[in-house]
Amino acid sequence: MTGAFSTSELMAVVMAREFRDGEVVVMGAVPALPLAAAMLAKSTHAPSLSYIVGGSGTVNATPIGLTTLSCDAALAPAPSALPLPEVVLLEGRGDALDVFCAGGLQIDAYGNCNLIAVGEWAAPALRGPGTVGLPFLPATKRSVIYAMDHSPRTFVERVDFVSGPGHPASPDEDRTYRGEGPSLVVTPLATLDFDPTTRRMRLRSVHPGVTEAEVAEATGFEPAPGPPVSETPPPSEEELTLLRRLDPGGLLSG
Amino acid sequence: MTGAFSTSELMAVVMAREFRDGEVVVMGAVPALPLAAAMLAKSTHAPSLSYIVGGSGTVNATPIGLTTLSCDAALAPAPSALPLPEVVLLEGRGDALDVFCAGGLQIDAYGNCNLIAVGEWAAPALRGPGTVGLPFLPATKRSVIYAMDHSPRTFVERVDFVSGPGHPASPDEDRTYRGEGPSLVVTPLATLDFDPTTRRMRLRSVHPGVTEAEVAEATGFEPAPGPPVSETPPPSEEELTLLRRLDPGGLLSG
Amino acid sequence: MPGRFLEAEEAVAEFVPSGATIAVGGMHMTAAPMALVTAMVRSGVRTGTLVTSPSASLQAELPVAAGLVDEIMSPYVGFEDLGLAPRFRKAVESGELRVVEIDEGSLTHALYAGAGGIPFLACPPGVDLTDIPRVSPELFRRVRNPFTGDEGWAIAGLRPDVTLLAAAEADEDGNVALGRFPFTDRLMALAARRLVVQVERTVDSGAMAARAPGDTIPGFLVSAVVVAPGGCLPTSYPGFYDRDEGAIRTYLKAARAPETLEAWLADLTGADPARGAEDS
């Protein structure tokens, strides 16, 4: 807990603020955090937000309490549920979805994600679970990356395996999709975004009680210089009240 | 009416006998005749027959009374209903369906069907409705062709447009699909099948009261020679009783 | 952004530009979006390419009869037991209407590809043995299978500019439920750049939750919802009404001669905008 709210609660609030009204958000495995963020955004500044929970294909599900399971039967009372192959179609269509919530075993300076293998793919030091839908990141308007571990092990200069494409590391790289790429990275320590020219990750804000030096030490690459770093605005009383109403089981606050 | 049964009833009985136990039959628009045949076969010699009615995607529907509409809501009480795109997948798969019930504005000596255009395609003398799923005929194990019009206009030497492929007209033609091609043609006058070597249509049986000469006059090509032509065995009492129970509205007997 | 509730003419004016590729849902004489199609005809909107379900009836015949279609892509236009589509037939035979010849399988897969950002796919067996690819060179191209080296036909993804569908219900957020055989209506919805849906009635959001997965279309895909009870007539909407066979026969009779057709069309689309699909 940082003061009167947990780190997860802060992260959920930060992600919620990143979702804009009318957008369509898609999330995958272990959806508790992005689900909380989407539900919170929808109940505050983004009443026309839509959100799709991974394997269930549900749109705007309102489970009683958050869930960590992307195919939870608790998601079924939703005003719409798409068969998963139809979600896959929309992911590839390129103009249907706005925000893809992503993560990785490794996340690099250009926002590439790796859920497949640390080390050599053929003989990995760490085999990840696999990449599910992350290859569709560049076909989505933009992505929000979140990670529960902010350490040099996770935040690396270059992922060992690109399973969720981020920004091109060089302006020569041809990425002509509609996508804007990753727009925000949310961690337990800070929020980070990307230099609009070099597309390299930079520190945007540190969470209350965290120093810039601590973030630098926890990051395995040199972030791009950017505007002065602020403190992440903490949850408002309204945000926290609404969030806890969505999370009676205390999945985020515990 | 030919004696105690109608021509349509005789045709339905003939088609029913052609369906074998355990087969999967698929039919399209105006399904009354093949639907009656499939339901009759299933209630007699083919209890494990399955039948799919076109656009509805229903499998083994048991409407109260026959229907002429392939998407009739009356088909809904079925033990299974496939979304149409899944029927399309199975049609292309090539080993899922056994019998495709087909027809045409033109049907030629090799069992090719034409539902698209009589005359030049670009400036047709008669524009047909279109071919729906008939291109999948060669991907099905075999097809049964039925026509309500046996005349030289329908039965032609060569269709003007192949929209439902039949047998290759020459042994050089490469048709390496699983399909055996058309196995039977049922008309108001006769049943016809195909010479196993030349694959050309030949007369198998004439319906009660029809002469071979009448069939020859009504056919716009020279059928292949074959075994002696028999008379189509009329419906048995049991077949007729069952068929009329399936058709209380008298769609076939009227 | 979830769909907004509009009148049929408003929805057509806002989302159905002239000359566009318009897909109309419903199969045969079931669930044809006649309220929307009638509004298009009433508004005089030209269709560049009219794409239909694997089988269409009046939803294709009517805009063709009104002379408002440049080109049609449909595996079947007709009236099942009631016969051929008279004006479609005449328009093709006279050369007034261009046909982009396509079959059910190729259309279904083209919509799947269009919905999924799949640039093209190789056609399944069958269509290669027909004359269809020969007369539709804009749809079918030869491609070499990079796995086997075999040559075959390919079809590209298809993305209608607008799809018009009929559904049973909509909730206040524009989520819609079909409550019937889906036909290819879902793929048409997913592949479209804009989706306009007419519904029989509105329901509370809670009612949608009881629907089976795959029966609903989420509001974020829906540009506009038009409430049009009876709006599929004279075609049927399962669970609401059967087709009006008499009305279809009346049309088919009227379509036999230019003068009677004109009168029928004027009656349907005449100056009085209060007269909707129910009058058809």
Next chain:
Amino acid sequence: MPGRFLEAEEAVAEFVPSGATIAVGGMHMTAAPMALVTAMVRSGVRTGTLVTSPSASLQAELPVAAGLVDEIMSPYVGFEDLGLAPRFRKAVESGELRVVEIDEGSLTHALYAGAGGIPFLACPPGVDLTDIPRVSPELFRRVRNPFTGDEGWAIAGLRPDVTLLAAAEADEDGNVALGRFPFTDRLMALAARRLVVQVERTVDSGAMAARAPGDTIPGFLVSAVVVAPGGCLPTSYPGFYDRDEGAIRTYLKAARAPETLEAWLADLTGADPARGAEDS
């Protein structure tokens, strides 16, 4: 021919040959066909290539833990909130298990193509910017789009020799109903050469008629039905039971060391065939 009712071991013996490409349905910890997978492990059937849904848990981990899988094709093997799949991870890291790297989109489209006789299709955007095609040259080949001239990746149709699914109900003719989120289970069913389905219970045929289109799989696609109440445990079956989190945690703990894993596996698949999935 409609499916026959068999015991799990009988179905495995008859329809799951050693060395085959086996697809297992269920997504994450929901609707995994554990009764069938356990019977496979108990029978010692080797899987040539194990294909999973876009996300799998114990339905992939168990046969891998038993050392019975040569190669795996799965976009995700893990336990969501409970962490990584320990034996899958170790088997890949040690080189005992070959991975055919694939993502959710490519898998879904490969199954669609396999189900439809579509030889191959061009991949939608995204996967080309990953390292996946580079390490899966057997799955991905370069192809030139005959419509645009662009180069891109293609993926071939995928046809599992056998698909194993869990459904809610079967009627006496082998029609089955899912009654839940379908995931990719329907495409896996349609693409398979043989389909074996375990069900929670049997119902009369009449009960199937109330199901929505797209919720049922017709009996003619089903080779065998295995009645296995509780047969997805420790994963969930919506409407019947939640996942048994304790049992999954017990497994994950046991999987930490070879000896405890051996004991766990022996307990699950031991000589007593009366002990089924419910004991897992």
